[in-house]
Amino acid sequence: MLKHADIWRAIDRLAQRHGLSASGLAKRGGLDPTTFNKSKRTTPDGKLRWPSTESIAKVLEATGSSFTEFVSLTGDGVAGAAGAGMAGALQRVPVIGYAQAGNEGYFDDAGYPVGNGWDELEFPQMADPHAYALEVSGDSMEPVYRDGDIIIVSPTASLRKGDRVVVRTKGGEVMAKQLARQTATKVELISLNRAHPDRSLTMPEIAWIARIMWASQ
The missing domain is CATH 2.10.109.10 (Umud Fragment, subunit A)
Structure with missing residues (x-):
């Protein structure tokens, strides 16, 4: 099961893959620059806040990435960061x-x-x-x-x-x-x-x- 940290990890890695910060990735997707900021990942009272499927879809389209590529970036090892070698996971x-x-x-x-x-x-x-x-x-x-x-x-x-x-x-x-x-x-x-x-x-x-x-x- 995908966890909160997995999804945000994939967003950060997608940004890095394209030479962007999380804020830069959001801007490229036509989103508010603060959409993926660290402060937006939890609510003020500590509850987990998930990115919307719409926001993920926009940045995938903007970067020419597929959903399969995105989920391959969720792993917590080096292979996940590289976007390769994930077949076993x-x-x-x-x-x-x-x-x-x-x-x-x-x-x-x-x-x-x-x-x-x-x-x-x-x-x-x-x-x-x-x-x-x-x-x-x-x-x-x-x-x-x-x-x-x-x-x-x-x-x-x-x-x-x-x-x-x-x-x-x-x-x-x-x-x-x-x-x-x-x-x-x-x-x-x-x-x-x-x-x-x-x-x-x-x-x-x-x-x-x-x-x-x-x-x-």
Whole structure:
């Protein structure tokens, strides 16, 4: 699982690779120069503050870098800093289309992807060997996730209130929401796009629920 320090390490290394400071990288991406400052990485009361996927997408575009290159910079060793030699620290995850996720035959009863023939991408090694990527389609998750974004999903990650999750119903409906509350009998979900309704599902209605670990634009 990617940690707060991993993401900020990758941003610093991306800046260094292009001969920039963190402030210079932000400016090149058309962002406020203070976006990646050390002081912006935690809140005044000490809570961790994460960079937005939008800000990362902008600096990747501005530097001509790919998401795979970015995640290769998250390692804490010299190899990570060099952007090379990371093969042992990466795992290949299948990329599943959003429409596929609602069809029979793509997941087992536990919500793990099955079969093969999908596209794959490399991602830093996680505790969950069943992790997969889901390609967003449509506008139901805007502005948090947009059409074409890639979401990294972990079926085995523990769930907490406030987590963003992907839920598949037994009827084949797939949705990405924010977890508001989970009890032994039902799950209450908040829509990321406020133009779409919140949902309350009983446990018998749910095929599986998985935590969103990371997203790329």
